[in-house]
Amino acid sequence: MLHFFEEFNFYAEITGFKEICAEQATTYLKDIRKTEPQNVWLQFFNSNLIATSEHLYFAVINALNAFRNNTTLSKSLAMETLLYASAQHQIQKAIQTIGLTSDMPNMAVAIISTDSQQIRTVLNDLSRILHADPCDAVLDLTIKKTCKIQDTFQITPQMIEVATKNKDTDLALIHLVIEKIALLSTKI
Numbered sequence: 001m002l003h004f005f006e007e008f009n010f011y012a013e014i015t016g017f018k019e020i021c022a023e024q025a026t027t028y029l030k031d032i033r034k035t036e037p038q039n040v041w042l043q044f045f046n047s048n049l050i051a052t053s054e055h056l057y058f059a060v061i062n063a064l065n066a067f068r069n070n071t072t073l074s075k076s077l078a079m080e081t082l083l084y085a086s087a088q089h090q091i092q093k094a095i096q097t098i099g100l101t102s103d104m105p106n107m108a109v110a111i112i113s114t115d116s117q118q119i120r121t122v123l124n125d126l127s128r129i130l131h132a133d134p135c136d137a138v139l140d141l142t143i144k145k146t147c148k149i150q151d152t153f154q155i156t157p158q159m160i161e162v163a164t165k166n167k168d169t170d171l172a173l174i175h176l177v178i179e180k181i182a183l184l185s186t187k188i
Helices: 022-035 052-068 077-086 091-098 116-130 143-152 157-164 169-186
Strands: 002-005 010-017 040-046 107-113
Touching: 002 052, 002 116, 010 052, 010 116, 022 040, 022 116, 040 077, 040 116, 052 077, 052 107, 052 169, 077 091, 077 107, 077 169, 107 116, 143 169, 157 169
Parallel strands: none
Antiparallel strands: 002 010, 010 107, 040 107
């Protein structure tokens, strides 16, 4: 889904791909970083550790805000988004935590730019290279994903219980992950 961040004058496509070859995705990522102008940033994530599109939406907002305030931990908007999405300060740890690995059939993706048409072009190129259409469903929570996310982000059942207040536990988990993202900026 394409989002417009009016405050920053940036767009971001947040979606996923199902049943892909992660090696093809990684090769494309390396190629685009070499050839594309510096106004398109592309980042892949382990979709099994993304708590819906809201997770990446708030990671992008925090990354854009870090660049605006000169409080970045990296030199790239794509890498800054990965850092926030993983709630990690260290690039290597962020990659190990929620980065794409060669054995993953599904991935989440964020494409960020000031030009929505360039985002469309990159998304179309990516679809062609991966032989797959974008699939937002890989961002949805499942029971299996929920357990992995809780473990990765150190979210205890007690934290979910407190955040739930007899409401939706999935929504509580999403909010707790977003809280972890927000807390990263306070530790910089």
